[in-house]
Amino acid sequence: MIYYLIVCRSLTYAQRTAAVLERAGITARILRAPKSIAGEGCSYAVKVSERRLAQSLVLLKRADLPPKGVFITEADGSYREVWL
Template sequence: MHDLYLTVRSVTPAQKGWDALLRAGLDCRMLRAPRQTAPKGCGYALALAVRDGAAALRVLDRAGVRVEGVWRRLPEGGFERSGMGL
């Protein structure tokens, strides 16, 4: 399940990050950030398995992609900030 959402500012870093994660062999999706994870409005998220989070943050850092927030989707709906990375 892609329950970990790494948010980035806009579509270009999202594309760059998505490319880097796929090249690193990490399964992920790129999507518009849900409202709760984009408090400034309109952003993008890279969604992946929680277990891949630490590796993904390292890959994104190496690719020069700035992650704005790390969020975890809750089973009951909604998101909470994750303590991972950043």
């Protein structure tokens, strides 16, 4: 299954992001961002399904919660940044 990681700048922002998505009926799971995509320090990410990404990004923009980055999972388990 293909899914996206919406990277947030802190745990608090990840919790807020997940809450906005959950209120809209989108399943969102908070997790530590993998080191390969975390960049500096420890980041958190919210995992969403491929079919819910566009709707998720619209909701986050309305809630003024811009993601730090968005990554897609590759077939080999690696991550590739998606430019929006």
